[in-house]
Amino acid sequence: MVRFENVGLRYDMGPEVLRDLSFQIWPQSFQFLTGPSGAGKTSLLRMLFLALKPTRGLITILGKDVSTLKRADLPLIRRRIGVVFQDFRLLDHLTTYENVALPLRVRGKEEAEYRRDVVDLIKWVGLGERLNAPPLVLSGGEKQRAAIARALIDRPDILLADEPTGNVDPPLARRILRLFLELNRSGTAVVIATHDVGLMDQVEARRLVLADGRVTIYD
Numbered sequence: 640m641v642r643f644e645n646v647g648l649r650y651d652m653g654p655e656v657l658r659d660l661s662f663q664i665w666p667q668s669f670q671f672l673t674g675p676s677g678a679g680k681t682s683l684l685r686m687l688f689l690a691l692k693p694t695r696g697l698i699t700i701l702g703k704d705v706s707t708l709k710r711a712d713l714p715l716i717r718r719r720i721g722v723v724f725q726d727f728r729l730l731d732h733l734t735t736y737e738n739v740a741l742p743l744r745v746r747g748k749e750e751a752e753y754r755r756d757v758v759d760l761i762k763w764v765g766l767g768e769r770l771n772a773p774p775l776v777l778s779g780g781e782k783q784r785a786a787i788a789r790a791l792i793d794r795p796d797i798l799l800a801d802e803p804t805g806n807v808d809p810p811l812a813r814r815i816l817r818l819f820l821e822l823n824r825s826g827t828a829v830v831i832a833t834h835d836v837g838l839m840d841q842v843e844a845r846r847l848v849l850a851d852g853r854v855t856i857y858d
């Protein structure tokens with residue numbers, strides 16, 4: 640599903656922040672991506688989301704070599720990748736419902752086709768009471784779950800989450816982790832970037848550990 644071979648990344652003329660990364664992410668797998676602050680977790684996620692190209696090496700995502708992808712191919716592949724950003728990126732002038740429905744609206748789907756799915760998904764993340772609330776009145780944990788619902792609404796093959804429990808207390812972090820595990824059981828590959836050791840210790844899962852620009856894998 641995802642294959643990295645000897646991938647390196649540098650920003651502008653700076654030093655290589657990631658080097659010699661070789662690993663695969665399998666369909667329906669679950670893994671944590673971890674490492675100290677500044678180790679390159681967000682940079683790696685950005686390459687996985689096709690927001691950043693490597694400066695060397697080969698990346699294949701969903702069967703496509705990213706170096707040969709044309710701009711016009713990007714939306715189709717990105718649609719199969721759900722992302723929960725560290726800063727949520729919800730639109731303040733839209734309600735929870737509208738934020739979650741946005742990817743479908745942008746694709747030109749009719750509301751009658753998706754309304755039920757959007758409402759069901761919002762209930763699944765525990766925000767049934769907040770359907771019509773704008774992000775400004777949501778707590779950090781509620782925003783987090785709205786961002787998760789939006790990442791999932793188009794049924795991605797792979798979900799990438801950047802510090803998805805960074806803004807929530809431990810009970811809510813456990814709840815969010817359970818949502819990801821449930822999602823994974825239903826067939827979605829999941830990559831969670833985190834430096835929350837307490838969170839990782841709750842499940843036996845593969846860990847991709849970044850340090851000094853390199854990755855070590857603990858299966």
Ligand SMILES: Nc1ncnc2c1ncn2[C@@H]1O[C@H](COP(=O)(O)OP(=O)(O)OP(=O)(O)O)[C@@H](O)[C@H]1O
Pocket residue numbers: 650653656674675676677678679680681682683834
């Ligand atoms: N746009 C950029 N331009 C230049 N350097 C960058 C840029 N983004 C990240 N870096 C550098 O790349 C390295 C990795 O950063 P990155 O944000 O990927 O790490 P991280 O592991 O996600 O950190 P954190 O856990 O603090 O979010 C850091 O040295 C950072 O300064």
